[in-house]
Amino acid sequence: MKDDKAVIIRLLKTARGQTDGIIKMVEEDKYCIDIVHQIMANEAVLKKVMKIVLHGHLNGCVNEAFNESEEVREEKINEMIDVFDKLVK
Secondary structure, X not given: OHHHHHHHHHHHHHHHHHHHHHHHHHHOOOOHHHHHHHHHHHHHHHHHHHHHHHXXXXXXXXXXXXXXXXXXXXXXXXXXXXXXXXHOO
């Protein structure tokens, strides 16, 4: 994930800016559908960040765990299973 840190930070700052914009839209009583579109755009950015972080975790931490003990491997695999379970709720 270290290689993607700059990309992740840029995307998170984009999401933060979008969130600030959504708050302003709500405060200014903007059209509901316009607000919903901005929320969906914000979700898309956050999903992209999550994808990058998960890829980094799989390629780094999980991959490295396969050189460790069975306990460590199982821990990393169970972490990923928990994440997948939460994603598909």
